[in-house]
Amino acid sequence: MIPVQFNYKAPDNLEAATKLLSENQGAQVLAGGHSLIAAIKSGKISPPLLVDLKKIKSLEGIKQEEKGFLKVGAMTAYDKVASTSEIREDYSALAEAANNIGDAQIRNWERIGNIFAYSDLACDVQAVALVLEANFNSVSTSGNHTIVADEFIALGFQRQWKLNEIITSLDFPEPTPGSSSAYECIKHPASSYAVCGVAASITIKENNIISKCRVAVTAATSYAIRLPQVETAMEGKIPTIENIAVAAQLAKENVLETSKTHEELNIMSDVYASAEYRTHLIGVLTQQVLVRATKQAKLSFG
Numbered sequence: 001m002i003p004v005q006f007n008y009k010a011p012d013n014l015e016a017a018t019k020l021l022s023e024n025q026g027a028q029v030l031a032g033g034h035s036l037i038a039a040i041k042s043g044k045i046s047p048p049l050l051v052d053l054k055k056i057k058s059l060e061g062i063k064q065e066e067k068g069f070l071k072v073g074a075m076t077a078y079d080k081v082a083s084t085s086e087i088r089e090d091y092s093a094l095a096e097a098a099n100n101i102g103d104a105q106i107r108n109w110e111r112i113g114n115i116f117a118y119s120d121l122a123c124d125v126q127a128v129a130l131v132l133e134a135n136f137n138s139v140s141t142s143g144n145h146t147i148v149a150d151e152f153i154a155l156g157f158q159r160q161w162k163l164n165e166i167i168t169s170l171d172f173p174e175p176t177p178g179s180s181s182a183y184e185c186i187k188h189p190a191s192s193y194a195v196c197g198v199a200a201s202i203t204i205k206e207n208n209i210i211s212k213c214r215v216a217v218t219a220a221t222s223y224a225i226r227l228p229q230v231e232t233a234m235e236g237k238i239p240t241i242e243n244i245a246v247a248a249q250l251a252k253e254n255v256l257e258t259s260k261t262h263e264e265l266n267i268m269s270d271v272y273a274s275a276e277y278r279t280h281l282i283g284v285l286t287q288q289v290l291v292r293a294t295k296q297a298k299l300s301f302g
């Protein structure tokens with residue numbers, strides 16, 4: 001039984017959708033409905049109106065933009081993201097994270113634009129958006145906005161995201177030569193949600209020096225964060241197993257320090273995985289993901 005009554009509209013264009021949101025205070029956008037309907041059913045929220053985006057065709061699909069971005073529409077299903085050959089080849093961390101979500105049925109139904117708005121704590125794609133330096137595009141009656149993943153994820157978590165904004169797409173910058181990315185995750189065996197996930201992207205120059213490294217953790221922390229100490233320890237180094245091991249050792253400390261300086265950032269703990277276990281996993285997965293991303297980046301030279 002759904003204990004709350006709500007109205008339902010499914011406009012076929014963004015202008016109508018943003019107008020509906022601005023005219024109906026508390027109205028929420030409906031994408032795949034997996035999180036939203038569950039929250040309504042449990043009585044956590046009771047929006048007066050749901051604005052379904054499924055008829056707005058411009059929000060769906062993946063395309064290469066001339067200005068050097070891969071644009072993934074907010075209403076693109078995870079399964080489409082995981083199975084698109086261009087994403088599998090050039091943005092492997094994104095394909096791996098999308099493929100890690102739930103099961104086949106979930107991936108076929110849930111859409112990539114939603115989780116950031118909902119600040120889902122165990123969201124796989126958040127860490128990937130950080131390491132691939134994605135931009136989020138959104139629209140409201142006051143115009144179009146673009147916000148970089150670094151700012152957007154923390155803001156989303158702090159619930160400053162305005163309900164009258166619709167995320168329209170995620171833009172992923174084209175990878176430079178010699179770069180690759182990967183995602184490693186330990187999943188909960190029952191819910192299949194991530195217990196700890198780490199994404200990395202690496203760029204290696206032809207002189208075999210790492211020129212750029214991005215590492216981010218999700219699910220073990222209350223929102224996804226980058227690990228700048230690990231990144232700095234990798235940059236300027238030769239990609240050896242020893243150098244990776246030294247950098248990965250900094251991961252745990254980096255997260256603990258960040259949680260001390262960021263009030264809202266906690267290390268997650270529950271009956272399945274304690275905070276101590278999750279912090280241990282951060283170190284282990286960081287090492288694994290760096291090894292794989294580095295190996296792939298080297299291979300990309302051919």
Ligand SMILES: Cc1cc2nc3c(=O)[nH]c(=O)nc-3n(C[C@H](O)[C@H](O)[C@H](O)COP(=O)(O)OP(=O)(O)OC[C@H]3O[C@@H](n4cnc5c(N)ncnc54)[C@H](O)[C@@H]3O)c2cc1C
Nearest residue numbers: 029031032033034035036102111113114117118123124167
């Ligand atoms: C069984 C199960 C297993 C799961 N496993 C995983 C997992 O392993 N990893 C993982 O990361 N996640 C997992 N999830 C979470 C899942 O990814 C979220 O439930 C999902 O992202 C919600 O997607 P949806 O399309 O159903 O969004 P909805 O439920 O429709 O929307 C969620 C929220 O986002 C808002 N919203 C949606 N689209 C937009 C938009 N374009 N612009 C602005 N706001 C928007 C809605 O208003 C709502 O507040 C799992 C969920 C289930 C049910």
